[in-house]
Amino acid sequence: EYLYEATRSAGVATAETDLDSGLRATARKAEQRYRIRVTVVTAPDLEHPRAAVIVAICGAVNEALANAAKHGEASKVTIYAEPTEEGTVAVSVKDNGAGFDRATLVKGQGLTNSIEKRILEVGGRVKIEGRLGNGAEIRIWV
16 A cells, blocks of 8 residues: 555546656656656657556656666666557666666565566566666566
8 A cells, every 4th residue: 555555646647647758757856856867758649558557667667767776776767658560568777776686586575576577467577677887777568
């Protein structure tokens, strides 16, 4: 409840929000909270997924931004969203932070509940990539 309600009550994404607007609101919130620069790029043909998908994606992106700022000490993050040929939405959250060693990655609350679980619940999948010293990238498909 804490992880999901915090995002909803903060107005990050609602049923009335389209994905582009939701991602931009999420980025603005992270810039204010963590003092990082977030660039949002969305394809012009990005479709409007159902509300539950928008809320899940924006919640997962919010957590990815928090991880980038807190753990990766990133100063810049780029969010990119586009439709895929398979009819899904692909979202990438890539940062310039410290990265991590995949062999030592421990999936905790942030990765497991705030990112993966949200996306799995709406039928999507997540790929987490990072290399020590080269930032991290969270890829989401729904």
